[in-house]
Amino acid sequence: NQDQNLQDNREIYEYGLFALLFNMFSILSCLIAGFILKESTFSIQLMLVYLPIRMLLGGFHCKTPTRCYICFVSSFSLLIFLHQHILLDNLNIFLFSILASSFHLPSDFNLSLMPL
Secondary structure, three states, X not given: OHHHHHHHHHHHHHHHHHHHHHHHHHHHHHHHHHHHOOOHHHHHHHHHHHHHHHHHHOOOOXXXXXXXXXXXXXXHHHHHHHHHHHOOOHHHHHHHHHXXXXXXXXXXXXXXXXXX
């Protein structure tokens, strides 16, 4: 029984480590995208607003980490693009972040039909 508990805890630690590294990689990718687009300061500000909203509101959940990464980096890059070309002010960015991070699909939507 103690061996089973040890094995259960190991799986929890492995998942936690994976989640930590995956999230760090995703955040770093977004910050690099901001640097490449010459929007480093805006990227940091956006990350400070976007991540807490995304964590608190939940939103769209992908079936694989790859899809999650693509959705997260794409939505973040879209916000940078909108900032560059529409010159969003801070209030609009906050509101758009809420909208982007709380996007929900119907529960019967089958993401596995999407090629990725």
